[in-house]
Amino acid sequence: MSPTTQGIIILVVTLLVLTSGLPVAFGLGATAVLFLALFQGLDSMQVVAETFYSSLDEFTLVSIPMFIMMGAAIGSSPAGKDLYEALDRWLYRVPGGLVISNLGACAIFAALTGSSPATCAAIGKMGIPEMRQRGYPDAVATGSICAGGTLGILIPPSITFILYGIATETSIGRLFLAGVFPGLLLTFLFMLWTLIFIWFKGFRAYAPDFRFSWKQKFESVPKVAPFLAVVIGVMYVLYGGIATPSEAAGVGAAFCVILAVVIYRMWSPTAWWRILRSTTRESVMILMIIATAALFGYMLTSLYITQTLAQAIADAHFNPWVLMLMINVFLLVCGCFIPPAGIILMTAPILLPIITAAGFDPVWFGVIVTINMEIGLITPPVGLNLFVVNAIAPDVPTKTVLWGSVPYVIMMMVGLIILSIFPEIATWLPNKLMGVALGTR
Numbered sequence: 284m285s286p287t288t289q290g291i292i293i294l295v296v297t298l299l300v301l302t303s304g305l306p307v308a309f310g311l312g313a314t315a316v317l318f319l320a321l322f323q324g325l326d327s328m329q330v331v332a333e334t335f336y337s338s339l340d341e342f343t344l345v346s347i348p349m350f351i352m353m354g355a356a357i358g359s360s361p362a363g364k365d366l367y368e369a370l371d372r373w374l375y376r377v378p379g380g381l382v383i384s385n386l387g388a389c390a391i392f393a394a395l396t397g398s399s400p401a402t403c404a405a406i407g408k409m410g411i412p413e414m415r416q417r418g419y420p421d422a423v424a425t426g427s428i429c430a431g432g433t434l435g436i437l438i439p440p441s442i443t444f445i446l447y448g449i450a451t452e453t454s455i456g457r458l459f460l461a462g463v464f465p466g467l468l469l470t471f472l473f474m475l476w477t478l479i480f481i482w483f484k485g486f487r488a489y490a491p492d493f494r495f496s497w498k499q500k501f502e503s504v505p506k507v508a509p510f511l512a513v514v515i516g517v518m519y520v521l522y523g524g525i526a527t528p529s530e531a532a533g534v535g536a537a538f539c540v541i542l543a544v545v546i547y548r549m550w551s552p553t554a555w556w557r558i559l560r561s562t563t564r565e566s567v568m569i570l571m572i573i574a575t576a577a578l579f580g581y582m583l584t585s586l587y588i589t590q591t592l593a594q595a596i597a598d599a600h601f602n603p604w605v606l607m608l609m610i611n612v613f614l615l616v617c618g619c620f621i622p623p624a625g626i627i628l629m630t631a632p633i634l635l636p637i638i639t640a641a642g643f644d645p646v647w648f649g650v651i652v653t654i655n656m657e658i659g660l661i662t663p664p665v666g667l668n669l670f671v672v673n674a675i676a677p678d679v680p681t682k683t684v685l686w687g688s689v690p691y692v693i694m695m696m697v698g699l700i701i702l703s704i705f706p707e708i709a710t711w712l713p714n715k716l717m718g719v720a721l722g723t724r
Contacts, residue, residue, distance in 0.1 A: 284322070286591040293318055293588065297579075298620070307625035308571035315579040322586055331578060338577030339570060342529060343449060348566035349532030350440050354396030355561040356539040359554060360547045362510055363392055363405025369503035372495045381417060382427050382477045385410040389431025390470045393438040394514050395539075398565075399660050403432025403671045411676050421679045423480065426687025428675075429668045430473055430694075433657035436623060438466035440517065440532070442569065443623055443656060447649045449573065450631040454646070455528050456521060460713040461646045462653065465702060469654070472694040480690070506546055513538045522716055569624055576628030583633070593636050603641040604703070610634060611655060611699065618659020622667070626659075627652060650709040651699065658695050661688045 293314070300310040319327040357363075370384040370391075377383055385406055392402045407428040414424035436443040439459035448455035517535040520526045526534065540558065543549050583589045596606065617626045631652065638648050660668045663685065672684055702708055 286587045287595075289318075289322060289586055290583075290588040290592065293583070293586075301625065302620050306568075307622055308568065308575045311572070311579045311625065311629065312575035315575065315582040318586070319582050327585075330581070334578050334581050335574045338574045341449070342527075343445075343455070344570065344573070345529040346455070346532040347442060347445055347569055348562060349529065349536045350397050350442060350445070351565050351569075352536040352558065352562040353440075353532065353539045354398045354401050355558045355565075356536070356543045357392075357395045357510060358398070358401040358405055359557050359561070360543040360549060362395070362507065362543075362547075363388070364409045365503060365506045366392055367406055367409045369507050372500045372503055375495060377478075381410075381414055382419065382423060382481065383474050385414070385427055386431045386470060386473050386477065389428070390434050390438060390466065391511070393432075393434040393436075393466070394440075395510055396435060397440045397442050399432045399435035399657070400667055400671050402435035403428055403668045404675070406431065407672055407675045411672070415676070420484075420687075421676070421683050422687030423477070424687070425672050425676055425679055425684040426689070426691060427473070427477060429661045429666075429672050429684065429688045430691030432668045432671065433660045433695075434466055434470060436656060436660075437462050437469065437650075437653050439463065440514075440535075441653070443627065443653050444649060445528070446569070446573070446624055446627045447631055447652060450576070450628050451635045451645055451649070453649060454713075454717070457646045457713040457717055458649050459518070460522070460716060461650050461709040463712055464708045465650050465654070465698065468701065468708060469657075469695060469698050472698055473691055476690050476694055509542050509546065510539065513542065572624050572628055576625070579629060580632050589633050592633065593640075596637055601641075603643065606637070606641055607643065607651075607703070610638070611651070614652060614655035615658060615662075618656055619662050619666075621659075623653075623656035623659065626656065644706065644710055646713060647702070647706045647709045650702065654695055654699055654702075658692055661692065 296317075297310075297314050300314055301307060303310070305313075316328070316331060319331070367384060367388045370387045371381060374380040374384045374387065388406045388410070389402050392405055393399075396402055396405075411424050411428055414427075415421060435441075439462045441459065441462055444458035444462060445455055447453065448458050513535055516538075517531045520534070521528060521531040543558075549555070580589075601609070614626065614630070617630070621629075634648075635645060639645060660666055663669065669681065669684055669688075673679075673681060676684075
């Protein structure tokens with residue numbers, strides 16, 4: 284059987300397994316073992332345990348549970364509520380200021396947690412009921428939170444960038460820096476759409492003569508500022524050459540836990556158990572996906588499927604931008620069915636040689652992949668943020684949430700186009716601070 288035929292069979296079976304509801308890690312692992320045994324015989328099973336172990340035998344992976352703990356500590360505290368209230372008091376005079384406050388809070392909370400569901404839940408629990416109470420349309424109230432929550436995987440520190448860096452052996456520090464301006468760009472586009480919509484609809488969050496005093500404005504800052512200081516400190520030691528990503532993540536996690544305990548009096552064993560349970564669950568899930576994705580990648584390589592695909596694309600002589608369009612469509616479709624971690628770990632090693640051969644920067648491509656994953660988080664049938672918002676506002680029909688998210692999906696696609704025209708938005712900062720990487724343009 285030719286590698287092409289084998290590849291088609293594996294693709295169909297893998298998609299069926301992953302869309303069946305089976306956990307991604309078990310689905311990838313079972314598929315890899317099945318086709319290794321089927322096409323290479325039972326003797327190939329000798330490499331399963333070794334590949335599984337060696338994929339996790341890497342010090343960089345320590346940063347994953349540390350950044351997750353950093354997010355869990357903040358997500359388990361009322362920091363999201365305080366951040367939301369602080370921004371609302373400063374932006375209440377802007378047309379649609381409440382929605383703008385929510386989007387700003389999502390962007391900042393994304394930098395604190397690196398998690399889209401955590402961002403969506405923390406800001407949405409406070410923001411959605413408040414927006415609905417003040418007369419904003421349900422579609423805007425829910426759609427803005429769905430979209431704002433996706434910033435959690437783009438604005439550093441980002442677990443998605445860590446996974447992409449591990450899968451493609453790309454500098455995680457560069458990826459973090461590359462996500463800063465695109466994250467700000469998407470935040471700006473989200474706010475721009477909201478301002479235009481609210482301006483034409485004529486909504487106001489408060490009465491025209493309402494005022495927050497300067498005292499009320501500054502009262503909301505002290506609880507939030509220490510967490511922002513930790514994030515700034517982590518980024519400083521990381522890019523100042525003081526610590527590795529894993530060391531910076533460990534120190535950041537420790538400080539965030541301490542701040543959560545000191546500021547919010549989270550002394551109870553229940554609060555600690557929540558943080559540790561959330562960290563353990565998500566870390567184990569991601570590490571299992573990493574291990575089984577490595578096994579899946581080994582299976583594809585050993586059957587010469589990856590090499591055959593790359594050679595076929597090279598022989599086809601596609602225009603680089605036509606090729607990039609095809610890759611984007613592929614990633615968007617995958618994002619509708621498979622979680623971001625699974626997609627990145629499965630596809631990034633395959634796509635990397637293809638995009639580098641076409642002359643694209645791997646760091647820039649990491650940002651493009653992440654934005655595609657963001658879109659997948661708010662598109663059915665497996666849009667994770669849709670489920671989070673549905674849990675917060677169960678009386679809002681899913682159709683309404685979807686229609687409210689559509690304009691923000693369009694803004695993300697506009698962001699992809701802008702980044703394609705001006706890739707320097709993603710590459711300038713890492714090149715400026717860390718030097719131009721070899722082999723990029």
